[in-house]
Amino acid sequence: MAIKFDAYQAEQDLRSQETELACFHCGEQCPDRSIAIGEKFFCCNGCKTVYEILNVNELCEYYEIEDTPGISPKTDIVADRFSYLDDESVRSQVLEFSDGSIDKVTFHTPAMHCASCIWLLEKLHDMDPRVISSIVNFPKKEVSISYKREEMSLSEAAALLSSLGYEPLINLDTVGKREQSSAEKKLYLRIGLAGFAFGNVMILSFPEYLSRVGDVDPVFKMVFGYLSLLLSLPVLLYSAKDYYSSAWAGIRSRTVNIDVPITLGIGMLFIRSVWEIVTRTGPGYLDSFTGLVFFLLVGRIFQQKTYDLLSFERDYRSFFPLSVTRKINNVETSVPVSKLLPGDRIVVRNQELIPADSVLLKSNTLIDYSFVTGESDPVTKQAGDFIYAGGRQVGTTVELEVIKEPSQSYLTQLWNNDVFNKPRFSRLNQIVNQVSHYFTIGVVGIATVAALYWLQFSAETAIKVFTAVLIVACPCALALSSPFALGTALRIFGRKGFYVKNTEGVEALSKVDTIIMDKTGTLTENQHETIEFKGSVLSTKEQQAVRSLTKHSTHPLSQKIFHALGAGSLRAVAAFEELSGRGLRGTVDDCVIMIGSASWVQLTQETQSVEDMKTRVYLRIDDEIKGYFLIANTYRKGLRPMLATLASHFKLVLLSGDTEREKPTLVNLFGKEDDLYFRQTPEDKLNFVSKAQEAGAHVLMVGDGLNDAGALRASEVGVAVTDDVSAFSPASDAILTGDKLNDLDSFIQMSKATMSVIIASFIISILYNVIGVGFAVSAKLSPLVSAILMPASSISVVVFTTLATSLRAKMMRLT
Amino acid sequence: MYVMFILMAASLTASLIFLGAYIWSVRSGQFDDKYTPSVRMLFDDKKRPKKTEPDEISGANDEEKS
Structure with missing residues (x-):
């Protein structure tokens, strides 16, 4: 007969039994009523201490904003744990700002989780007068503390947070992050300027739109023209700057990326406008020019989706x-x-x-x-x-x-x-740049042919036609379709627990044909194991005795058995003894209990069976061997159907650093024996990926540990699986929450659907271009036509891609 | 009709002021955190009288609230 325990289930049962006694501070269930202040009970002394600190400082409003908001502080705190922070080299790296009398530091505190946390962390100055102010950034789970340098040290500031249960997480990768936010600020400024110029130039161009109705005073025309020019200058010089440098970089590497025709279009628009305004031959196309830059930049910001909490660059x-x-x-x-x-x-x-x-x-x-x-x-x-x-x-x-x-x-x-030293994605492979190559050649070709045709009538018209073709063919809609389609997909993935670093990642995902999986932590769950007891039935008393004994050991197996045995009172253990790698011994209620390996309990004949893939811990009470605990990694739920679906679309490979002992289970799960590799070192994994790529495969690597870091980096798409997104995960292109692993196939199919939406929107935007070029080659492109055609094409492409992508997601049940 | 120039100058000045305000808000970091201020503004900023009995404080707060 076998009793089945599940560590998690046991814990749940325990909770439902004694729900009435929740810790006043953190809400965890209290073991007994021994730790209390008045009518308030606490689960541990750490929680009680935090309550006392808050109470003394009159900060108990903390408990009114949210119920039981607290975090139980770690009890085994070492006094000078943060003293390394006062080392000058570390201090200067961690400190954000220092002006002699005031130091400012930003700590990452993952424990922050509710409104009460924000409230308390911004009241630090009430608790410690040396703190000047503290400001929380909740999405990033950061708290910035300014304190008086002469009175307080950096280590004391960290210790203050730690004493409240908000353990600061300090590592050096938090240092480089600030540059990213300044790049985002720049983009905001560029959009703001372009939008400002766009709106004002549109107003100034308004009389021109109506010029067919009545004559406009030439003085107005001139003043409006020069004013528009003035407003467009910052757009030309600042807002659109990135496009020039990107186009230049493309040309230097002898490729035509999407930014080349954009730069050509922008340049032609501006030069032609200046020429028209200065020679007073026309109003110019400055409204189109500013609008174009504005829409392009909006596309750029939509493309970016930053997940503040996640870091994709960890090493x-x-x-x-x-x-x-x-x-x-x-x-x-x-x-x-x-x-x-x-x-x-x-x-x-x-x-x-x-x-x-x-x-x-x-x-x-x-x-x-x-x-x-x-x-x-x-x-x-x-x-x-x-x-x-x-x-x-x-x-x-x-x-x-x-x-x-x-x-x-x-x-x-x-x-x-x-x-690790190569740039991650080659922009050349992007579909937009492949299309733009032909597109640019086509547009320049048409412009030249049209100009040559008009040259036989008048040189001026020929130049006008040449510039008009380049202007109207500026691939604004083409450039917008992929950011909006991929950006929408990126957001849909994010809502489903699949955090892709950038739109390039979504695009790369659509090309994947080989999926390589890691075992430990990816296919198995780290903190979720099943424990079974095989042998004669244990009485409650015996269970409690075993539980009491295992409580005294820090060995992970003892801890697992302890938790699996669930609730019950603990007995005193006498003559406790632990031998590393062998087992435990102790006397409880006059019974000698031994737990450990077969040799430790002096088991003579050991029976081998399939189950021996799993870890056995034997139990002996007095002279009788009662049986053994069977501890096994649990595989994530729904693996079999997931692997079957994936196998029907992709080549599946398993690369595990573990031994072959679970091979039968895995063969069963994967439904095949080939392509399952064991005892793989980190280098083996990396080389395997590189070899597959040399053979022409597009590899998706799914892994979780540091040993997968090389393979994640080398593969086309590296996906890090994690059960806690704020915990460490190796550098990757995407982070997938463990429970969403089953949706992996849907995610890949969705990225493929997104690519077909992009291709459809390319066709639409090229249709617009055909119409525009029709106007241009016949020398009929008035600023009004341009001003209507350009935003109309951009907006319709944006609406189409966003709606079509969301619709596809809905059809795949991904929203 | 030349009075239009005054109107234009006025409208441009107004829009430039807003552009300036926008640039200032971006630079001063108002777009860095779009969530926390929405929570922060809901906290009551009450000045509580000093109490000597620590255990009575939570009760005292309840009274203040009602």
Whole structure:
């Protein structure tokens, strides 16, 4: 008989049993009524402390804005944990601004989640008079703190946040982000200027539109003309600047990108307008000119969709901690990781990362490499063993001696590969640029032929016709269709939990024909495992005894068993003993309980079966072996239908860093034995992707860990799967939330549909161009025709692409 | 009809003022965070009297609210 436990289910049951006792601070369920102030109960002393701090500072309004808004602070806080921040080199990197008496710093605090958080974090100055002000940016989960430099140190500011439960997340990748926001500001300014000029020039051109009705005073014509010219100058010199440099870069690399005909059109519009205004032969096309630039820039801003919370550019530096505890002559100090030298002794606590390749000095420990190599089980290490950087230490505090500098370690070597230095997307492959190549040749050809034809009548008309063709054929609608279609798709994906970095990513996704998957963390869920007990039925008393024993161990397997056994009171454990890599022993209620490997419980014959792909933990009470706990990775739900759908459209490959022990399950899931590769190192994965690409494949890589970083980067589209979007994920083109993995096929089909919408809108915009060129070659292009045709074509293309893309998404049930 | 020039000057001045305001708002970072200010403005900025008994504060707030 088997009892089935599910860690998560057990926790849920526990909650429903005792819902009435929720922590006043964080809302978590309280274990008992021992921690309380008056009628308010708390789940832990950390929560109680935060409440007391707030209470003393009269900030309890915090609890009125939202119910139980608090975050339980970590209890194992080390006093000088932030002292590395006072190191001058770190300080100058982290500080945003410093003017001698005031320092300003922006901390990323992922724990921020509600209106109460905003309120409290902006009241820091009420709590600590040394803080001058604090301002929250909620979408980015950032808080900017200004404080008096002479009275407060950076580490104290970080500790203040930490004491309230808002642990600041400090790593060096937050530093480069500010440039991005200034680029966005520039785009806003450019659009503002272009829009301003567009509106005013339109008003000034109005008399000209009506000139057929009645004569306009030539003085007005002249003044309006020069005024329009003045208003258009900033548009020419500032707003449209990016198009010139992009076109120039294209020409220099001997390609005709979409910005070449745009620049030609813009230039012709302006030159022709200046000439007409100065010679007083006409009103010019400045309204079309400013409008064109304005619409193009609007398309550009629509194309951008920034996800403030996500970072697509992370590398190992943001994975590793910024500081580590170094021990010199038995004195522990917190130092920046970058300052570690070979020979240094460091102290690594439970759940901390090993920052550099090093040798274990004292005691045995377990290292969890699942994020780095894909191996799902922690590895036992003994004193004297070599430990690679990137592993997470599980167990008691250990001491290590650093062998290599952090930047030279085995893992970080991967980032020295060439793929990390290449630009991500080649703009040449974009469909717009492929079309614009032929388009430009066609337009220049037509303009020349038309000019040659008119040359036999008059040179002036020939020049007029030549310029008019270039003006009217300016591919504004062509340039707008792809930003709006791809931008719409990008937003639809974002709403469904699939965050694509930019529109190039959506385009690349439509060309994918091979999908490579990682196993650990991608196909399996990291924090979700099933635990089964096989053997004789355990009584409640026995279950409680086992639970009491496992509570004393930090080994991940003990922790899993502890949680799976759910609720119940804990007993006292006597003669507790733990042997790393073997098991636990202890006496509860006069029974000797042993939990661990087969040899630990002295099991003589071990039965092998299919289940042995999974981890077994044996249980022995007194002299009787009761059975074993079976612990298995759970695969995400709905994998089989998902893999079947994907396999019908794409070539599927599995690259796992783990051993073959789960191969039968995977063969079953994938429905085939080929293309499943195990024991793949990060380099193997990267090389596999490169080889597939050389063979002509367009690769979509789905992975989650640092070991996938190279493959994610090398593939056409790298998708990082994560269960918590604010947690670390390696550099990628898109981030997919774990529960949305099943929609992957729909996402790819949607990107293909988007590309067909783009092609349809190309046809529409070329139709407009044919009409316009018809006017132009017959020398009938008046400014009025141009002023109507240009916005009409742009707006209709924008409306068409946006609606068509949304409609396709609706048909695919993606909205 | 030349009075039009005065009107034009007036309208251009007005629009330039708005352009200036827009540029200032972009530069001063008003477009950086489009969410938090909407929450912030809903907080009551009440000046609470100093209390010595910490445990009575939440009760005192309730009274102030009603």
